[in-house]
Amino acid sequence: MTKKSEMKNVASGTSTATSSVLCLRPAEQVMTLARIGSFHQSRLSFMRVLLRRLKAENWQFRRSRWSIDQHGVGVATYEAIGPERSYTLVAFAHDLPAEKRSDRVIAEAWDATFTLHDGIISDSDIQRLERNVPLQEAGRISDGEFVLSRANRSVRLFDYVRDCLAAGTQPDPSKVEPIGYLMRTTAVYGSGKFGAADRDIWANRPEFSGSFQPELLAVWLIRSFTIDIVEHMAAAKSPENAVRLNPEIRRRIGVGNSTGLGMAPFLINHPALIHAWINAREMALARVRAIRTSDQAGLERFLTMVAKAAKNANEWTTDSPYQRAKTAGLCDDLVRLDGFVRTLDANISQPWDHIYRWGEANLSLEGQEQLVSLLLEDHGPLIDDLAASMAADEAAHFRIDGSMRLGELRRMMGTVYGWTNRIDFARNDALARVWYVSEEKLEPRLGERFEEPIEPYEQPLAPGRDAVLALQAIDQWLGQGITSSDDTVAMFLLKHPEHRHIVRRTQTVFAMPYAEIQDNTISAEMQPIDLLRCKLSFFGASKFDPRSDRWLRITMYQGAPFPDELDQLDPDILFYPPLINSNTTDHNTV
Amino acid sequence: MSWSLGEIGALSTKAARGCGMDWGLADEAGYAVKWLQRRQLPGIAALCRYLSWRQTGDITVWPDLTGDTGHYCPIATGASFGDGVFDDEVEFSRIRTPLLLIPFVALCAGKTPITISFENVVFNLSRDGFAYSSNDTAMLIAASHCRISTKIDQVPQLRRISDTDLPRVPETASACVTVLNSFAKNTYAPATEASRLRGAGSGLSDND
Numbered sequence: 001m002t003k004k005s006e007m008k009n010v011a012s013g014t015s016t017a018t019s020s021v022l023c024l025r026p027a028e029q030v031m032t033l034a035r036i037g038s039f040h041q042s043r044l045s046f047m048r049v050l051l052r053r054l055k056a057e058n059w060q061f062r063r064s065r066w067s068i069d070q071h072g073v074g075v076a077t078y079e080a081i082g083p084e085r086s087y088t089l090v091a092f093a094h095d096l097p098a099e100k101r102s103d104r105v106i107a108e109a110w111d112a113t114f115t116l117h118d119g120i121i122s123d124s125d126i127q128r129l130e131r132n133v134p135l136q137e138a139g140r141i142s143d144g145e146f147v148l149s150r151a152n153r154s155v156r157l158f159d160y161v162r163d164c165l166a167a168g169t170q171p172d173p174s175k176v177e178p179i180g181y182l183m184r185t186t187a188v189y190g191s192g193k194f195g196a197a198d199r200d201i202w203a204n205r206p207e208f209s210g211s212f213q214p215e216l217l218a219v220w221l222i223r224s225f226t227i228d229i230v231e232h233m234a235a236a237k238s239p240e241n242a243v244r245l246n247p248e249i250r251r252r253i254g255v256g257n258s259t260g261l262g263m264a265p266f267l268i269n270h271p272a273l274i275h276a277w278i279n280a281r282e283m284a285l286a287r288v289r290a291i292r293t294s295d296q297a298g299l300e301r302f303l304t305m306v307a308k309a310a311k312n313a314n315e316w317t318t319d320s321p322y323q324r325a326k327t328a329g330l331c332d333d334l335v336r337l338d339g340f341v342r343t344l345d346a347n348i349s350q351p352w353d354h355i356y357r358w359g360e361a362n363l364s365l366e367g368q369e370q371l372v373s374l375l376l377e378d379h380g381p382l383i384d385d386l387a388a389s390m391a392a393d394e395a396a397h398f399r400i401d402g403s404m405r406l407g408e409l410r411r412m413m414g415t416v417y418g419w420t421n422r423i424d425f426a427r428n429d430a431l432a433r434v435w436y437v438s439e440e441k442l443e444p445r446l447g448e449r450f451e452e453p454i455e456p457y458e459q460p461l462a463p464g465r466d467a468v469l470a471l472q473a474i475d476q477w478l479g480q481g482i483t484s485s486d487d488t489v490a491m492f493l494l495k496h497p498e499h500r501h502i503v504r505r506t507q508t509v510f511a512m513p514y515a516e517i518q519d520n521t522i523s524a525e526m527q528p529i530d531l532l533r534c535k536l537s538f539f540g541a542s543k544f545d546p547r548s549d550r551w552l553r554i555t556m557y558q559g560a561p562f563p564d565e566l567d568q569l570d571p572d573i574l575f576y577p578p579l580i581n582s583n584t585t586d587h588n589t590v
Numbered sequence: 591m592s593w594s595l596g597e598i599g600a601l602s603t604k605a606a607r608g609c610g611m612d613w614g615l616a617d618e619a620g621y622a623v624k625w626l627q628r629r630q631l632p633g634i635a636a637l638c639r640y641l642s643w644r645q646t647g648d649i650t651v652w653p654d655l656t657g658d659t660g661h662y663c664p665i666a667t668g669a670s671f672g673d674g675v676f677d678d679e680v681e682f683s684r685i686r687t688p689l690l691l692i693p694f695v696a697l698c699a700g701k702t703p704i705t706i707s708f709e710n711v712v713f714n715l716s717r718d719g720f721a722y723s724s725n726d727t728a729m730l731i732a733a734s735h736c737r738i739s740t741k742i743d744q745v746p747q748l749r750r751i752s753d754t755d756l757p758r759v760p761e762t763a764s765a766c767v768t769v770l771n772s773f774a775k776n777t778y779a780p781a782t783e784a785s786r787l788r789g790a791g792s793g794l795s796d797n798d
Binding site: 140142143191192193194195196197198199200201398399400402403436437438439440441442445447452454457460488489490491493494497498499500501502503504 | 591592593594595596597611612613614615617618621666669670672673674675697756758775777778779780781782
């Protein structure tokens with residue numbers, strides 16, 4: 001097996017314009033909760049990967065049904081027609097009493113419910129789905145469906161926009177911008193959930209290469225529905241006066257999402273996939289840093305991206321003291337980054353590496369990770385191919401190598417989990433939390449080990465603690481005298497099945513440096529929203545707005561083109577807010 | 591109504607854990623049921639029967655401990671077989687629900703095909719596919735002596751599985767799903783008002 005240290009630090013170069021050896025950031029630097037909790041969306045985020053592909057393949061879109069009454073109740077369908085296959089978003093619109101509107105995943109009624117159907121849908125399938133999709137978790141969908149979702153109207157924005165349009169006026173952009181959505185999804189389920197098709201059915205379809213592509217196609221089409229329904233309700237209220245949304249304002253409306261702890265265990269339960277995501281991002285950074293030269297125009301384009309990021313940060317409102325402090329630091333970082341880049345000579349060697357190194361020494365984690373995303377922006381041809389590597393065949397890692405000598409496993413475990421040396425698991429605060437699943441709504445929760453009777457229900461989401469326990473058992477085994485390091489893993493597991501999950505994990509992650517978060521996921525200080533933020537940044541979310549340490553709101557697709565304008569606009573340019581009156585430069589008609 | 595394989599695999603893991611298996615072995619139970627259902631074999635019924643029996647049954651502690659009484663767990667024994675604890679030629683007495691052993695034997699069927707037989711059921715497993723002679727009743731036998739061998743007299747026509755044409759778990763499995771759900775429930779913590787607020791971290795209005 002290749003030595004881990006060789007794999008994580010060096011990868012082969014990509015072109016003669018770049019240095020032949022790429023330096024990847026070491027996992028011990030990248031894989032802390034504080035850093036992954038500071039990640040930002042980038043060119044490799046899945047929403048952007050999806051829109052690039054849909055545009056490159058010239059997908060066509062049409063609203064094929066709109067049977068919604070004046071109360072906003074009915075069904076609509078949106079077709080996405082690709083070169084080989086088509087998909088249909090089916091949207092059921094409901095008349096939800098205000099008192100039943102809740103973002104919590106445990107709600108039982110919503111303003112709208114959705115499913116993504118495989119192919120062009122028939123009326124009989126719509127009738128079948130009408131009996132199930134509005135029930136969400138209490139209903140059943142089939143292997144003809146890939147996604148199940150629901151959304152609620154924004155109390156802050158939906159009625160305001162409807163009333164503006166009904167009065168024949170446009171909503172104030174300064175009210176739209178900080179909220180950024182008319183409706184919020186509260187769950188987007190895929191991969192076999194609630195009867196949906198198993199991932200294996202569509203995993204090899206090129207249009208879904210990468211991660212979460214069916215889910216994000218559904219969300220992008222949901223965005224169109226949210227616009228259509230607000231315009232419909234405005235017209236219903238005032239048929240004579242109502243106007244449609246101005247395209248520039250419309251584009252600043254994305255889809256909201258409210259995400260809680262249900263998402264957090266994902267990062268721990270899918271180590272091979274997480275490695276694939278982070279490895280691609282790190283590889284992209286390394287490729288950009290290895291570029292030998294740039295020019296003044298390249299630096300100018302970078303400064304434009306910094307200005308857009310600063311605008312985005314300045315418009316990023318949150319009540320969370322945790323995020324407010326981070327965002328304030330980011331705003332300051334971006335001012336200093338701008339100042340530093342303006343002092344640079346465009347002819348210096350490896351300018352992007354120079355900027356990155358300055359950032360590492362001078363910026364907060366929030367600023368450093370924003371810098372990473374910004375460095376990738378202008379180098380699509382160099383890095384976009386990495387998106388195809390952001391998936392994993394997790395089943396391939398399931399089987400334990402029982403023939404491995406126990407001494408070898410001991411060495412591997414000591415390497416992978418060496419970071420646990422700084423944690424004293426004898427202390428209560430190192431063991432303070434318990435991940436468990438609530439009986440009430442079958443959702444992951446986080447409890448206090450020493451204050452609640454929940455330890456018997458603990459989920460295996462503390463790899464560091466479990467590795468330490470396994471190492472103790474291995475050392476005890478090796479110290480018995482009658483056994484030796486030539487004993488196999490199989491023999492050890494026969495006697496110690498309680499360590500089976502962490503042994504499997506160790507063998508899986510050993511060759512994947514970015515697979516494991518190198519922090520204690522059950523400590524008293526752990527911030528669960530760091531886990532959520534990491535995953536959501538890979539989706540392409542922006543404006544992270546923590547509502548506590550355990551759930552947050554985000555905006556998806558804010559700024560992105562709509563289906564009816566994808567052929568004219570470059571989606572990658574639009575994922576940061578446009579600079580002032582910049583139709584010609586920012587919207588970049590192509 | 592039908593279930594996806596992923597759903598049934600996840601439910602099987604939770605049910606096995608709810609019956610007291612360690613997490614790593616519970617994962618193996620999920621693997622076994624998915625492997626069988628992928629081949630349209632009654633994996634969910636087998637796990638349902640095994641876990642129901644296990645609640646009160648006389649089970650041996652671990653696969654390498656030979657007792658005069660009691661039955662061997664097909665998941666623990668299977669996982670150990672997959673790990674390489676046993677030789678290719680091995681016999682087990684009193685394996686409970688031996689159908690659940692087969693997915694683990696399949697892990698070891700590489701260049702050399704392997705045969706596993708119990709009662710009048712014979713499975714041939716190879717890297718390229720599988721074959722069996724049986725009917726469903728015999729396949730779901732409660733317990734049996736079991737023999738694993740690489741000495742195969744005659745390899746029947748192997749069945750291969752499609753990469754994309756995945757079977758569903760049919761509505762006929764609904765009773766088993768109900769039973770597994772009742773076991774899975776043992777892994778869920780009863781809610782309290784404090785945990786409702788604290789566990790999900792919500793005290794703020796979420797209706798914006």
